[in-house]
Amino acid sequence: MSHSVEIGAAYDDIADLYIEVVEGQLAAQPLDRAMLDTFSELLRANESGPVLEVGCGPGRITDYLSGRGLDISGIDVSARMIAYARGRYPNLRFDEGSMERLDFGDGTLAGLVAWYSIIHLPPDRVPDVLSEFYRVLRPKGHALLAFQAIETSVAVEAFDHRVALSYRWSPPRLAEVLRDIGFTEVCRMVRQPEPDERGAQAYLLVTRDH
Template identity: 50%
Template sequence: MVEHDALTATRDAYDAAAPLYAQLFHGELNDRPLDRAILSAFAELVRAGGDGQVADLGCGTGHITAHLEELGLAVFGIDASPEMIKQARHAYPGLRFEVGSMAAVNVADGELGGVLSRWSIIHTPPQELPAILAEFRRVLAPGGHLLIGFSASDGPSHPTQVFDHAVAPAYRWSPDHLAAMLRTFELAEVARMVREPQPTDRRQFQEVQLLARKA
Protein backbone atom coordinates (compact mmCIF):
# COMPACT_ATOMS: atom_id res chain seq x y z
CA MET A 1 0.00 0.00 0.00
CA VAL A 2 1.45 3.39 -1.03
CA GLU A 3 0.44 5.26 2.13
CA HIS A 4 2.02 2.61 4.35
CA ASP A 5 5.22 2.63 2.30
CA ALA A 6 5.46 6.45 2.49
CA LEU A 7 4.95 6.51 6.25
CA THR A 8 7.40 3.67 6.82
CA ALA A 9 10.07 5.31 4.68
CA THR A 10 9.65 8.66 6.46
CA ARG A 11 9.73 7.06 9.90
CA ASP A 12 12.83 5.05 9.08
CA ALA A 13 14.60 8.11 7.69
CA TYR A 14 13.89 10.16 10.81
CA ASP A 15 14.91 7.28 13.05
CA ALA A 16 18.32 7.35 11.36
CA ALA A 17 18.59 11.14 11.56
CA ALA A 18 17.34 11.58 15.16
CA PRO A 19 20.73 12.11 16.91
CA LEU A 20 21.74 14.68 14.29
CA TYR A 21 18.39 16.48 14.56
CA ALA A 22 18.76 16.68 18.33
CA GLN A 23 22.05 18.52 17.82
CA LEU A 24 20.95 20.75 14.94
CA PHE A 25 17.66 21.99 16.37
CA HIS A 26 18.52 22.40 20.05
CA GLY A 27 18.26 26.14 20.66
CA GLU A 28 16.69 26.70 17.22
CA LEU A 29 14.30 29.36 18.54
CA ASN A 30 17.11 31.53 19.92
CA ASP A 31 17.63 33.09 16.49
CA ARG A 32 13.97 33.08 15.44
CA PRO A 33 12.12 35.94 17.15
CA LEU A 34 9.18 35.74 14.74
CA ASP A 35 8.65 32.06 15.50
CA ARG A 36 8.79 32.79 19.22
CA ALA A 37 6.21 35.54 18.74
CA ILE A 38 3.62 33.40 16.97
CA LEU A 39 4.15 30.52 19.41
CA SER A 40 3.59 32.99 22.25
CA ALA A 41 0.39 34.25 20.60
CA PHE A 42 -0.80 30.67 20.13
CA ALA A 43 -0.12 29.91 23.80
CA GLU A 44 -1.96 33.05 24.94
CA LEU A 45 -5.02 32.17 22.85
CA VAL A 46 -5.10 28.62 24.19
CA ARG A 47 -4.89 29.88 27.77
CA ALA A 48 -7.63 32.43 27.13
CA GLY A 49 -9.87 29.71 25.72
CA GLY A 50 -9.80 27.63 28.88
CA ASP A 51 -6.24 26.37 29.09
CA GLY A 52 -6.91 22.91 27.67
CA GLN A 53 -4.23 20.39 26.79
CA VAL A 54 -2.11 20.94 23.70
CA ALA A 55 -0.72 18.28 21.38
CA ASP A 56 2.53 18.93 19.51
CA LEU A 57 2.00 16.60 16.55
CA GLY A 58 5.22 15.69 14.81
CA CYS A 59 7.17 16.89 17.82
CA GLY A 60 10.52 15.52 16.67
CA THR A 61 13.15 15.83 19.38
CA GLY A 62 10.84 17.85 21.62
CA HIS A 63 12.39 21.33 21.74
CA ILE A 64 9.20 23.10 20.66
CA THR A 65 7.12 21.01 23.07
CA ALA A 66 9.42 22.15 25.86
CA HIS A 67 9.11 25.78 24.74
CA LEU A 68 5.31 25.57 24.87
CA GLU A 69 5.54 24.13 28.37
CA GLU A 70 7.68 27.13 29.36
CA LEU A 71 4.89 29.34 27.99
CA GLY A 72 2.51 27.78 30.51
CA LEU A 73 0.74 25.16 28.42
CA ALA A 74 -0.12 21.61 29.45
CA VAL A 75 1.51 20.08 26.39
CA PHE A 76 2.53 16.65 25.19
CA GLY A 77 4.36 15.51 22.05
CA ILE A 78 3.62 12.80 19.49
CA ASP A 79 5.88 11.63 16.69
CA ALA A 80 5.90 8.65 14.34
CA SER A 81 9.63 8.10 14.85
CA PRO A 82 10.53 6.04 17.94
CA GLU A 83 14.09 7.38 17.82
CA MET A 84 12.88 10.98 17.78
CA ILE A 85 10.72 10.23 20.81
CA LYS A 86 13.72 8.59 22.50
CA GLN A 87 15.73 11.79 21.99
CA ALA A 88 12.85 13.93 23.28
CA ARG A 89 12.40 11.86 26.44
CA HIS A 90 16.13 12.00 27.14
CA ALA A 91 16.31 15.78 26.69
CA TYR A 92 13.05 16.62 28.51
CA PRO A 93 12.32 13.83 31.01
CA GLY A 94 9.61 15.84 32.75
CA LEU A 95 7.42 16.00 29.66
CA ARG A 96 5.15 13.42 28.05
CA PHE A 97 6.15 12.08 24.64
CA GLU A 98 4.49 9.24 22.74
CA VAL A 99 5.07 7.34 19.51
CA GLY A 100 1.98 7.79 17.40
CA SER A 101 0.33 9.17 14.29
CA MET A 102 -1.22 12.58 13.73
CA ALA A 103 -3.82 10.77 11.61
CA ALA A 104 -5.08 8.91 14.70
CA VAL A 105 -4.41 10.87 17.90
CA ASN A 106 -5.22 8.89 21.03
CA VAL A 107 -7.51 11.45 22.67
CA ALA A 108 -11.27 11.86 22.86
CA ASP A 109 -13.25 14.10 20.54
CA GLY A 110 -12.93 17.77 21.47
CA GLU A 111 -10.38 17.12 24.22
CA LEU A 112 -7.65 19.55 23.20
CA GLY A 113 -7.40 23.30 23.57
CA GLY A 114 -4.67 23.49 20.96
CA VAL A 115 -2.84 21.57 18.27
CA LEU A 116 0.60 22.43 16.97
CA SER A 117 1.67 20.96 13.64
CA ARG A 118 5.03 22.54 12.93
CA TRP A 119 6.44 21.31 9.61
CA SER A 120 4.90 17.92 10.33
CA ILE A 121 2.54 17.86 7.32
CA ILE A 122 5.33 18.35 4.78
CA HIS A 123 5.84 14.60 4.36
CA THR A 124 2.11 13.93 3.95
CA PRO A 125 1.09 13.10 0.36
CA PRO A 126 -1.56 15.61 -0.79
CA GLN A 127 -4.29 12.98 -1.10
CA GLU A 128 -3.82 12.08 2.57
CA LEU A 129 -3.89 15.61 4.00
CA PRO A 130 -7.70 15.93 4.28
CA ALA A 131 -7.77 13.00 6.71
CA ILE A 132 -5.10 14.69 8.82
CA LEU A 133 -7.03 17.98 8.90
CA ALA A 134 -10.19 16.10 9.83
CA GLU A 135 -8.32 14.58 12.78
CA PHE A 136 -7.12 18.03 13.87
CA ARG A 137 -10.73 19.18 13.86
CA ARG A 138 -11.90 16.09 15.76
CA VAL A 139 -9.49 16.46 18.66
CA LEU A 140 -9.90 20.23 19.08
CA ALA A 141 -12.49 21.61 21.46
CA PRO A 142 -14.87 24.25 20.08
CA GLY A 143 -12.90 27.48 20.04
CA GLY A 144 -9.60 25.58 20.16
CA HIS A 145 -6.65 26.78 18.10
CA LEU A 146 -4.44 25.13 15.49
CA LEU A 147 -1.01 26.45 14.53
CA ILE A 148 0.28 24.78 11.39
CA GLY A 149 3.69 25.46 9.83
CA PHE A 150 4.91 24.50 6.36
CA SER A 151 7.02 25.58 3.40
CA ALA A 152 5.18 27.63 0.76
CA SER A 153 4.83 26.69 -2.88
CA ASP A 154 5.91 29.14 -5.58
CA GLY A 155 2.48 30.71 -5.89
CA PRO A 156 -1.31 30.21 -6.01
CA SER A 157 -1.04 28.35 -9.31
CA HIS A 158 0.89 25.61 -7.45
CA PRO A 159 -1.41 24.19 -4.73
CA THR A 160 1.34 21.72 -3.88
CA GLN A 161 4.90 21.13 -5.04
CA VAL A 162 7.35 18.34 -4.30
CA PHE A 163 10.73 19.46 -3.00
CA ASP A 164 14.01 17.78 -2.19
CA HIS A 165 14.07 17.42 1.59
CA ALA A 166 17.28 16.12 3.15
CA VAL A 167 15.47 13.34 5.05
CA ALA A 168 12.40 12.20 3.09
CA PRO A 169 10.19 13.23 0.14
CA ALA A 170 8.31 16.40 1.02
CA TYR A 171 5.68 18.82 -0.21
CA ARG A 172 5.25 22.57 -0.26
CA TRP A 173 1.78 24.14 -0.08
CA SER A 174 0.08 27.27 -1.31
CA PRO A 175 -0.96 29.17 1.85
CA ASP A 176 -4.28 30.20 0.29
CA HIS A 177 -4.98 26.63 -0.82
CA LEU A 178 -4.23 25.23 2.62
CA ALA A 179 -6.30 27.93 4.35
CA ALA A 180 -9.23 27.01 2.08
CA MET A 181 -8.79 23.35 3.01
CA LEU A 182 -8.87 24.26 6.68
CA ARG A 183 -12.16 26.12 6.19
CA THR A 184 -13.81 22.96 4.84
CA PHE A 185 -13.09 21.42 8.25
CA GLU A 186 -14.50 24.40 10.17
CA LEU A 187 -11.01 25.66 11.00
CA ALA A 188 -11.14 29.37 10.26
CA GLU A 189 -7.91 31.26 9.64
CA VAL A 190 -7.18 33.82 12.35
CA ALA A 191 -3.75 34.99 11.19
CA ARG A 192 -0.78 33.95 9.11
CA MET A 193 2.91 34.70 9.34
CA VAL A 194 5.03 34.52 6.19
CA ARG A 195 8.78 34.55 6.67
CA GLU A 196 10.93 35.28 3.65
CA PRO A 197 13.99 33.06 3.15
CA GLN A 198 17.22 34.37 4.61
CA PRO A 199 20.70 33.89 3.10
CA THR A 200 21.65 31.46 5.88
CA ASP A 201 18.54 29.27 5.48
CA ARG A 202 19.09 25.73 4.29
CA ARG A 203 16.14 25.98 1.91
CA GLN A 204 15.20 29.13 0.03
CA PHE A 205 11.42 28.86 0.42
CA GLN A 206 8.94 31.05 2.22
CA GLU A 207 7.99 29.67 5.61
CA VAL A 208 4.32 29.98 6.52
CA GLN A 209 2.57 29.56 9.83
CA LEU A 210 -1.23 29.58 9.75
CA LEU A 211 -3.17 30.15 12.95
CA ALA A 212 -6.75 28.85 12.82
CA ARG A 213 -9.65 28.48 15.24
CA LYS A 214 -12.24 25.72 15.37
CA ALA A 215 -15.72 27.13 14.97
Protein backbone atom coordinates in the same frame (compact mmCIF):
# COMPACT_ATOMS: atom_id res chain seq x y z
CA MET B 1 5.71 -0.59 4.86
CA SER B 2 3.21 2.20 5.61
CA HIS B 3 4.01 5.83 4.87
CA SER B 4 4.18 6.70 8.59
CA VAL B 5 6.60 3.84 9.26
CA GLU B 6 8.78 4.96 6.34
CA ILE B 7 8.95 8.54 7.63
CA GLY B 8 9.70 7.33 11.16
CA ALA B 9 12.52 5.14 9.88
CA ALA B 10 13.94 8.01 7.81
CA TYR B 11 14.11 10.26 10.87
CA ASP B 12 15.52 7.45 12.99
CA ASP B 13 18.39 7.19 10.50
CA ILE B 14 19.37 10.87 10.76
CA ALA B 15 18.24 11.57 14.33
CA ASP B 16 21.63 12.65 15.70
CA LEU B 17 22.32 15.05 12.83
CA TYR B 18 18.80 16.46 12.87
CA ILE B 19 18.93 17.12 16.61
CA GLU B 20 22.29 18.87 16.22
CA VAL B 21 20.93 21.10 13.42
CA VAL B 22 17.74 22.23 15.19
CA GLU B 23 19.23 22.59 18.69
CA GLY B 24 18.98 26.25 19.69
CA GLN B 25 17.46 27.22 16.34
CA LEU B 26 14.35 28.79 17.83
CA ALA B 27 16.40 31.31 19.83
CA ALA B 28 17.43 32.97 16.55
CA GLN B 29 13.92 33.01 15.05
CA PRO B 30 11.86 35.83 16.63
CA LEU B 31 9.01 35.54 14.13
CA ASP B 32 8.61 31.84 14.81
CA ARG B 33 8.57 32.53 18.53
CA ALA B 34 5.98 35.25 17.98
CA MET B 35 3.60 32.75 16.38
CA LEU B 36 4.14 30.24 19.19
CA ASP B 37 3.68 32.96 21.81
CA THR B 38 0.45 34.14 20.17
CA PHE B 39 -0.84 30.56 20.12
CA SER B 40 0.03 30.18 23.81
CA GLU B 41 -1.63 33.46 24.78
CA LEU B 42 -4.86 32.58 22.97
CA LEU B 43 -5.05 29.21 24.71
CA ARG B 44 -4.38 30.68 28.13
CA ALA B 45 -7.08 33.31 27.54
CA ASN B 46 -9.48 30.47 26.75
CA GLU B 47 -8.68 28.65 30.02
CA SER B 48 -6.25 26.41 28.14
CA GLY B 49 -6.45 22.63 28.63
CA PRO B 50 -4.56 19.69 27.09
CA VAL B 51 -2.42 20.54 24.06
CA LEU B 52 -0.70 18.17 21.63
CA GLU B 53 2.26 18.63 19.33
CA VAL B 54 2.04 16.19 16.42
CA GLY B 55 5.39 15.34 14.90
CA CYS B 56 7.27 16.69 17.92
CA GLY B 57 10.68 15.40 16.85
CA PRO B 58 13.24 16.00 19.63
CA GLY B 59 10.71 17.93 21.70
CA ARG B 60 12.04 21.48 21.43
CA ILE B 61 8.71 23.08 20.46
CA THR B 62 6.82 21.07 23.07
CA ASP B 63 9.29 22.27 25.68
CA TYR B 64 9.04 25.90 24.51
CA LEU B 65 5.25 25.86 24.76
CA SER B 66 5.37 24.15 28.14
CA GLY B 67 7.51 27.05 29.28
CA ARG B 68 4.73 29.36 28.13
CA GLY B 69 2.31 27.71 30.55
CA LEU B 70 0.65 25.11 28.31
CA ASP B 71 -0.25 21.58 29.43
CA ILE B 72 1.36 19.99 26.38
CA SER B 73 2.59 16.57 25.28
CA GLY B 74 4.12 15.35 22.04
CA ILE B 75 3.87 12.44 19.63
CA ASP B 76 6.11 11.37 16.76
CA VAL B 77 6.53 8.40 14.43
CA SER B 78 10.30 8.28 15.07
CA ALA B 79 11.22 6.07 18.02
CA ARG B 80 14.67 7.66 18.28
CA MET B 81 13.22 11.17 18.40
CA ILE B 82 10.83 10.15 21.15
CA ALA B 83 13.63 8.49 23.11
CA TYR B 84 15.72 11.66 22.87
CA ALA B 85 12.80 13.92 23.85
CA ARG B 86 12.02 11.79 26.90
CA GLY B 87 15.63 11.98 28.04
CA ARG B 88 16.04 15.68 27.30
CA TYR B 89 12.73 16.79 28.83
CA PRO B 90 11.83 14.21 31.49
CA ASN B 91 9.10 16.43 32.95
CA LEU B 92 7.07 16.23 29.73
CA ARG B 93 5.18 13.37 28.10
CA PHE B 94 6.22 12.01 24.70
CA ASP B 95 4.72 9.00 22.92
CA GLU B 96 5.14 7.25 19.61
CA GLY B 97 2.10 7.90 17.44
CA SER B 98 0.84 8.93 14.03
CA MET B 99 -1.05 12.11 13.20
CA GLU B 100 -3.29 10.07 10.93
CA ARG B 101 -4.80 8.22 13.92
CA LEU B 102 -4.70 10.36 17.02
CA ASP B 103 -5.30 8.51 20.27
CA PHE B 104 -7.56 11.22 21.71
CA GLY B 105 -11.31 11.46 22.08
CA ASP B 106 -13.50 13.87 20.15
CA GLY B 107 -13.21 17.46 21.34
CA THR B 108 -10.69 16.71 24.09
CA LEU B 109 -7.83 19.07 23.17
CA ALA B 110 -7.61 22.81 23.71
CA GLY B 111 -4.84 23.15 21.16
CA LEU B 112 -2.76 21.32 18.59
CA VAL B 113 0.57 22.19 16.96
CA ALA B 114 1.86 20.72 13.70
CA TRP B 115 5.29 22.36 13.38
CA TYR B 116 6.56 21.27 9.94
CA SER B 117 4.99 17.87 10.46
CA ILE B 118 2.41 17.76 7.64
CA ILE B 119 5.08 18.44 5.03
CA HIS B 120 5.81 14.76 4.32
CA LEU B 121 2.16 13.85 3.75
CA PRO B 122 1.09 13.26 0.16
CA PRO B 123 -1.31 16.14 -0.64
CA ASP B 124 -4.30 13.85 -1.11
CA ARG B 125 -3.94 12.64 2.50
CA VAL B 126 -3.71 16.10 4.06
CA PRO B 127 -7.50 16.74 4.26
CA ASP B 128 -8.03 13.52 6.24
CA VAL B 129 -5.26 14.46 8.67
CA LEU B 130 -6.62 17.99 9.11
CA SER B 131 -10.06 16.47 9.72
CA GLU B 132 -8.46 14.36 12.46
CA PHE B 133 -7.05 17.57 13.97
CA TYR B 134 -10.53 19.08 13.85
CA ARG B 135 -12.04 15.99 15.50
CA VAL B 136 -9.83 16.08 18.58
CA LEU B 137 -10.04 19.85 19.12
CA ARG B 138 -12.77 21.19 21.34
CA PRO B 139 -14.92 24.16 20.28
CA LYS B 140 -12.83 27.37 20.47
CA GLY B 141 -9.69 25.25 20.35
CA HIS B 142 -6.75 26.43 18.22
CA ALA B 143 -4.38 24.72 15.83
CA LEU B 144 -1.05 26.13 14.62
CA LEU B 145 0.59 24.78 11.46
CA ALA B 146 4.08 25.61 10.16
CA PHE B 147 5.21 24.56 6.70
CA GLN B 148 7.40 25.46 3.74
CA ALA B 149 5.56 27.83 1.42
CA ILE B 150 5.31 28.28 -2.32
CA GLU B 151 4.29 31.77 -3.39
CA THR B 152 3.09 31.12 -6.93
CA SER B 153 -0.15 30.07 -8.58
CA VAL B 154 0.83 26.44 -7.91
CA ALA B 155 -1.17 25.07 -4.97
CA VAL B 156 1.34 22.46 -3.82
CA GLU B 157 4.78 21.40 -5.02
CA ALA B 158 6.98 18.44 -4.15
CA PHE B 159 10.58 19.13 -3.18
CA ASP B 160 13.58 17.10 -2.12
CA HIS B 161 13.71 17.50 1.65
CA ARG B 162 16.92 16.34 3.31
CA VAL B 163 15.07 13.52 5.10
CA ALA B 164 12.22 12.43 2.84
CA LEU B 165 10.09 13.68 -0.03
CA SER B 166 8.13 16.73 1.12
CA TYR B 167 5.62 19.24 -0.17
CA ARG B 168 5.47 23.03 -0.16
CA TRP B 169 1.99 24.50 0.07
CA SER B 170 0.55 27.76 -1.12
CA PRO B 171 -0.74 29.36 2.12
CA PRO B 172 -4.04 30.40 0.49
CA ARG B 173 -4.60 26.83 -0.75
CA LEU B 174 -3.88 25.22 2.63
CA ALA B 175 -6.10 27.84 4.29
CA GLU B 176 -8.85 26.85 1.87
CA VAL B 177 -8.48 23.16 2.79
CA LEU B 178 -8.69 24.06 6.48
CA ARG B 179 -11.76 26.22 5.85
CA ASP B 180 -13.50 23.42 3.93
CA ILE B 181 -13.03 21.15 6.96
CA GLY B 182 -14.60 23.71 9.28
CA PHE B 183 -11.71 25.74 10.68
CA THR B 184 -11.71 29.53 10.83
CA GLU B 185 -8.47 31.31 10.03
CA VAL B 186 -7.16 33.59 12.78
CA CYS B 187 -3.74 34.58 11.47
CA ARG B 188 -1.43 33.90 8.54
CA MET B 189 2.27 34.74 8.31
CA VAL B 190 4.84 34.14 5.57
CA ARG B 191 8.46 35.01 6.26
CA GLN B 192 11.44 35.05 3.97
CA PRO B 193 14.01 32.25 4.33
CA GLU B 194 16.93 32.30 6.70
CA PRO B 195 20.37 31.73 5.07
CA ASP B 196 20.16 27.98 5.67
CA GLU B 197 16.56 27.65 4.39
CA ARG B 198 15.64 27.00 0.79
CA GLY B 199 12.41 28.93 0.59
CA ALA B 200 9.73 30.96 2.34
CA GLN B 201 8.23 29.66 5.58
CA ALA B 202 4.52 29.90 6.40
CA TYR B 203 2.37 29.69 9.51
CA LEU B 204 -1.41 29.32 9.80
CA LEU B 205 -3.27 29.77 13.06
CA VAL B 206 -6.85 28.51 12.97
CA THR B 207 -9.68 27.83 15.38
CA ARG B 208 -12.55 25.38 15.58
CA ASP B 209 -15.64 27.52 16.19
CA HIS B 210 -18.18 24.76 16.92
